[in-house]
Amino acid sequence: xxxxxxxxxxxxxxxxxxxxxxxxxxxxxxxxxxxxxxxxxxxxxxxxxxxxxxxxxxxxxxxxxxxxxxxxxxxxxxxxxxxxxxxxxxxxxxxxxxxxxxxxxxxxxxxxxxxxxxxxxxxxxxxxxxxxxxxxxxxxxxxxxxxxxxxxxxxxxxxxxxxxxxxxxxxxxxxxxxxxxxxxxxxxxxxxxxxxxxxxxxxxxxxxxxxxxxxxxxxxxxxxxxxxxxxxxxxxxxxxxxxxxxxxxxxxxxxxxxxxxxxxxxxxxxxxxxxxxxxxxxxxxxxxxxxxxxxxxxxxxxxxxxxxxxxxxxxxxxxxxxxxxxxxxxxxxxxxxxxxxxxxxxxxxxxxxxxxxxxxxxxxxxxxx
Ligand code: SF4
Numbered sequence: 001x002x003x004x005x006x007x008x009x010x011x012x013x014x015x016x017x018x019x020x021x022x023x024x025x026x027x028x029x030x031x032x033x034x035x036x037x038x039x040x041x042x043x044x045x046x047x048x049x050x051x052x053x054x055x056x057x058x059x060x061x062x063x064x065x066x067x068x069x070x071x072x073x074x075x076x077x078x079x080x081x082x083x084x085x086x087x088x089x090x091x092x093x094x095x096x097x098x099x100x101x102x103x104x105x106x107x108x109x110x111x112x113x114x115x116x117x118x119x120x121x122x123x124x125x126x127x128x129x130x131x132x133x134x135x136x137x138x139x140x141x142x143x144x145x146x147x148x149x150x151x152x153x154x155x156x157x158x159x160x161x162x163x164x165x166x167x168x169x170x171x172x173x174x175x176x177x178x179x180x181x182x183x184x185x186x187x188x189x190x191x192x193x194x195x196x197x198x199x200x201x202x203x204x205x206x207x208x209x210x211x212x213x214x215x216x217x218x219x220x221x222x223x224x225x226x227x228x229x230x231x232x233x234x235x236x237x238x239x240x241x242x243x244x245x246x247x248x249x250x251x252x253x254x255x256x257x258x259x260x261x262x263x264x265x266x267x268x269x270x271x272x273x274x275x276x277x278x279x280x281x282x283x284x285x286x287x288x289x290x291x292x293x294x295x296x297x298x299x300x301x302x303x304x305x306x307x308x309x310x311x312x313x314x315x316x317x318x319x320x321x322x323x324x325x326x327x328x329x330x331x332x333x334x335x336x337x338x339x340x341x342x343x344x345x346x347x348x349x350x351x352x353x354x355x356x357x358x359x360x361x362x363x364x365x366x367x368x369x
Contacts, residue, residue, distance in 0.1 A: 003255070007227030008046070016232040017051040023239050030056040032238055033328055034196040035178060036063035037356025038226040044365035046228035048235075056235065059190055059328040062177055062283060063198060065142045065170075066093045066354035067326060070280045071314035073170055074099040077139050079309035080168060081105075081113040086307065087131075088168075089124040090139035092117045097350045100314040121153035128157075128165035137303045141170045145200040147292065148265040151272040154298050166303040169273065169294050174201050175209050176290035177281060181327060182217045190328035194238035196224040196231065199253045206261025207251045214247045225253040272298050282316075282350065283326030322349035325358050332359040339363070 024030060034040055040060050043049055049058055062068050074097055081088040088105075095106045095117055109115040118124050121138060128136040140150040150167060157165045178195070197210050202223050213221040220241035224234035234252040241248060251257055272295055279291030294302035316323065320342070321335040332338050332351065342348040344363055351357035 004227070007225065007229040009229065012229055013046075013051065013232060016229065016236055020056065020232070020236050020239055021053045023236070023243060024053050024056055025243065026055065028055065030193050030239060030242060031059050031191055032056065032194050032196060032235055033059040033061045033181075033190070033192045034063070034224070034231070035061040035174065036196075036198050036201075036226070037067070037354065037358065037361070038200070039063070039196050039224060039231055040358050041356065041361045041364075042226055042228050042231050044361045048228055048231055051232070052235070056239070058196075059192060060325065060331070060358040061181065061195075061328055062281070062326040063143070063174070064326075064351070064354050064356035064358075065146075065172060066097060067322065067350040067357045068172065068177070068281045068283060069094075069097070069141060069170060069350065070282045071099050071316070072280065072311060074105065075103070075311040075314055076309055077168055078103060078105060078108045078113065079311055080137055080303060080307045081115050082108060083309055084135070084307040085114070086135040086137045087114045087116060087127060088137050088139055089116050089118045089127060091119075091141065093354050093356075094139065094141060096347060097353045098317060098348065100312070121149045125153055125156060125162065125165060128162050129160075132164055135164050135166070135307075137166050137168050137307065139168045139170070143172060143174050143198070143201045144204045144269075147171045147269050147273065148204065148262075151265075151268040154272040154294065154301050155268070157301050158298065163300070166301045166306050167294055168303040169292060171273065171292045172279060172281065173275075173290050173292070174198050175205075175212070176287050177284060178210070178213065180281075180284050180287050180290075182213065182219065184327070192219065192328070193242055194219060195221040196234050196238070197221045197249075199223060199225050199230070199257065202251075202253065202257040202261065204262050204265050206259050207249060207257050208259040209261070211249050214249050218247045220247050221249050223249075223251045223253050223257050225256070271295070283323035317348045320349040322351045322359075325351050332362040335359070
């Protein structure tokens with residue numbers, strides 16, 4: 001298949017791996033953070049790490065929107081569904097993520113809350129259209145990639161006068177999260193020599209959104225596609241930058257990403273959504289300007305205003321190391337719960353539930369203890 005098979009070609013992979021092995025200096029380490037869970041899964045699914053020299057390690061970053069969503073937001077969603085008796089619609093990945101008190105959206109559904117899995121915002125709009133006397137809330141989550149469909153849903157709801165539809169907005173922004181990781185100079189901060197930058201996110205916000213990494217932090221960043229050869233070529237580009245002492249923003253995924261990104265989608269997002277002053281990220285804490293809420297001009301479609309709830313502060317599950325895994329400080333197998341009490345069938349943390357989570361990648365592709 002065009003644009004798929006050619007980026008999984010094993011002969012080409014061996015050539016790139018050989019170039020990397022030739023070009024790395026044997027007397028130094030190369031620690032490359034892949035920001036996105038999509039990269040993490042490509043690395044493990046295709047055995048990319050095994051093709052790398054010993055002194056080149058991939059460090060896993062926080063690029064999984066389900067994994068970084070704090071428990072309190074799932075608690076809030078459950079409270080909206082059960083206290084206000086609305087229909088809550090969301091993507092399948094979120095259904096089993098642990099909430100407080102061993103709850104989850106799936107368990108709340110089993111206990112009677114009307115919580116439904118949908119494949120798109122259009123499904124949620126259709127549910128609202130079919131039951132005009134019943135309130136339908138879309139639990140919106142994701143990085144910049146999945147934000148435009150939420151913006152379209154808000155615009156559609158207003159255009160159609162759908163007064164029984166609203167959005168519980170949890171969209172987060174990747175540049176502030178990356179900035180927070182790079183600003184973290186604490187004792188246990190992960191050492192990073194270069195970054196594989198988000199690809200699908202960059203199709204929306206453009207590669208220029210990451211220029212600050214080289215400018216302010218003196219680190220090379222390569223926007224990297226999600227296929228195995230994309231990841232390997234990006235690693236080679238980073239190795240070359242590091243060896244040459246360059247600290248540039250480069251774009252390996254030029255078949256889809258431009259410097260400015262999708263300006264139409266950006267305009268739509270600006271019209272319907274607004275930045276939050278601060279938002280909590282699991283593992284990274286409260287980060288300024290790192291998330292979006294429904295814009296004031298769309299307040300009638302904002303579930304947080306329409307269905308206020310109070311939830312008690314949540315606590316992470318004891319022993320779950322998701323916060324450290326998300327900051328690249330620990331590998332999933334360093335967690336004592338990995339493969340013992342925590343597995344995809346019985347997930348203790350979001351990193352094991354989400355299809356993009358690092359713990360799920362280790363589990364699925366054989367990195368067990
Ligand atoms: Fe959390 Fe499970 Fe990953 Fe441990 S293995 S960090 S408990 S999700």
